[in-house]
Amino acid sequence: MTSTTTSVLSSTAAESDRPGSEWWRTAVIYQIYPRSFADASGDGIGDLRGITSRLDDLVSLGVDAVWLSPFYRSPQHDAGYDVADYRDVDPLFGTLADFDEMLAQAHARGIRVIVDLVPNHSSDQHEWFQAALAAEPGSPERARYMFRDGKGENGELPPNNWESVFGGPAWTRTTDPDGTPGQWYLHLFDVSQPDFDWSNPEVQEEFRSILRFWLDRGVDGFRVDVAHGLVKTDGLPDHLPSVDADSMGGGEEDVPYWGQDGVHEIYRDWNRVLAEYDGDRALCAEAWLPTVDKTALWVRPDEMHQAFNFPYLMTEWNAPAIRTVIAESLRAFPAVGAPATWVLSNHDVVRHASRLALTAENPQGHGIGPDSPGQPIPEVGLRRARAATTVMLALPGSAYLYQGEELGLPEVIQLPDDVRQDPTWFRTNRERYGRDGCRVPIPWTSDAPAYGFSPSGESWLPQPAEWADLARSSQEDDPESTLWLYRTLLATRRAHGLGSGRLEWLDGYGDDVLAFRVHADDGEVTVIANAGQAPVTLPAGTVLVASERFEGGELPVDTAVWLSTR
Incomplete structure (x- = not known):
């Protein structure tokens, strides 16, 4: 860490030493989806050097920290959430040296860095899974994952009827080295994302080591992907979700692979690992749960430090409903000693500049496209989004922003079918559009190639022509712009100390x-x-x-x- 970094971040050390004054309790954290933020190499995919080049723009916006979606080595079947090596950077995004430089430059500007961690599953290209495929049933290699014998006379039926979040069955049968059908393995997501078996001490120790690898490099915390999914009910009983259920389990029904009690001991263990390090390192749970009371169980004093407030995110633009979820949040989270957190958009949901103007049901993960019912009216959606953000950034606690929302970006609805890449699109036979619409690379400069996202003009998903008017350069000096609104909100929030109000x-x-x-x-x-x-x-x-x-x-x-x- 550079001397500049030390001087900037140590300026708050005395305050952090006071119980209840940790930085993450009031921070505004900006989510960076690396492949869509800024591309320095010109290949059309965002990278770590691109992030470093735009840090001053985040300083001028006024955020306290950034959260980076995965940048690890990966075949990219699920945009990096299929991790092949948890201790290295995928060449798409750069090198470990690029990460270290980005981290140092962020710290030098007083911006903390949270990285994504994906503990529910790995890539099928991870060396552990490749070793498991080559090993015998019952071997230590297979015990790291959820391998099971099939049902039926010859094991031709899957072990249960679970369905993948991305559509289709949650089990895939292997082929033994001699070419005969073998065991089945569980993948709650894509077939290329086998689930770990978290009852295995070797898996537990591996992730302690991964945590320390990144903490030793200086990261300030972790956003934990699918934090509610690591533990499955004993016996793996059959379960089919209702037709209109949210794919990640945010409904009331009891699901044998979401929100099981055993996950809490995992995070108590992780909490102890983070406590070994100075600087108030933080854990934030992606846990899709039906109520704020259940979500609050993830942030008891010896577990996670934050949990995304998905009940708040999913609330419609309705004053009584918003008041209810705010009141419940400010009761439930402080009751366990945690801050309330607030969020309106991320890389998995329809952007709130469109979602708040939808007029038909849109379960989480389904996305919207040209043929979706209840198409939003852009002007109404943006107006409500600006108002909703104005409410959110006044609330006590910590808030998360998703890249591009400060520009008022809507969901991209008119993506051509042949450019879509979300596994959901393919595994549901094109019935669900999935999440590509919120992941389109963001615009920086109205008259530059790819709107300044990439010097080559390349963009891994096409950007709409109308985004020229939403580019940062078009809003920079316009007091009526959404960018100007966000800057003003963040500066006023900080000046008045609203996060601790x-x-x-x-x-x-x-x-x-x-x-x-x-x-x-x-x-x-x-x-x-x-x-x-x-x-x-x-x-x-x-x-x-x-x-x-x-x-x-x-x-x-x-x-x-x-x-x-x-």
Whole structure:
């Protein structure tokens, strides 16, 4: 770590030593999807040097940390979430030296770095799985994964009826070296992503080692992929989800491969590993659970530090519903000593600039395309997205942003069928569009090749022509732009210390209005959001920031405002 890095990050060390003041409790964390952020090599796929080249833009945005989706060695069957080597960088993204340089440059700017970790499954090209295929049933090599004998007279039927998150069966039969059919292996996701067996001590020790490898390099924490899926119910009982169930298990039904109690001991173990290191290293769970109370179980004092608030993300633009999930979150998470976290978009869901204007059901993971029902109206979606973000960034706790939302990017709906790459698209026989629409490379410069994403003009997914007007360069100096709004929100949030504030609900504005006051060390901020159909009369006060320009004392529909009412 450079001397500059040390001086910038050590400036908050004294504060971090106070219980309850850890950086992750109030941080705004920006998700970078590396292949779609910035491409320095010109091959049309984003890389680590591209990230380094854009760090100053993140400083000007005002975020506290970044989370990087996987950049490890991988065949890229699932955009890097199929990991072949957890201790190396895939050549698509650069080298370990490029990672170290990016980390040092981020730290030098006061930006912490969280990396993605994928413990539920590996790639089928991982050396462990290749060794398992070559080994006999019952061998130590096979015991690292979920190999089982099949049912039926000759083992021709899978061990149970589980379905893959990406569609189709969750079991694939192997072929023995002599060419005869062999055992089956479990893959909750793609056929190329075999599930580890987390009852195996060797798997447990391997991931302790992986954690230490990246902690030793200086990372500030881990976002844990499919954190609720590592442990399966004993006996692997049959289960078929309901037709309209979210693919990652965010519903009420009990699923034998989601949210089992045994996962908690794994994260208690990981918590102890992170505690060996200075600097408040953090674990954040991707755990799709039906309620904030169940999600809060992941962030008890000796387990994870954060968990994505998916019940909040999935809430529609409806004031009573939003108030309910906020109130429940601010009750459930602090009750176990954890911060509430807030998020509206990520690489697995329809971007909220489109999702908040959908008029038909859209289960998580299905995506939207040209033939999807309930197509969003872009103007309505963007207006609601700006208002929803204005609400979110006022809330006490930590918030996550997804790259490109600060530009107001919508879901790309009109992708040609022949460019789609999400395994969901293929494994459902093109019935579900999947997640490509939220992963299109983001635009930086309106008049540059690939809008500044790549110097060559290449882009692994095509960018829409209308994105020229949404490029960062087009918004940089426009006070009405979404980029300007995000910068203002983040600067005002920091200036008033809203992340560590206390929320007080304000009544009397009607059911279609969300109204609350945040009491913080550096002042009080009143937040009012109009999710109804008519303007709302505002109290007297000074406008600090508003999601849309308005005149007079009435707040327009689909608009949110921060007021200083002292």
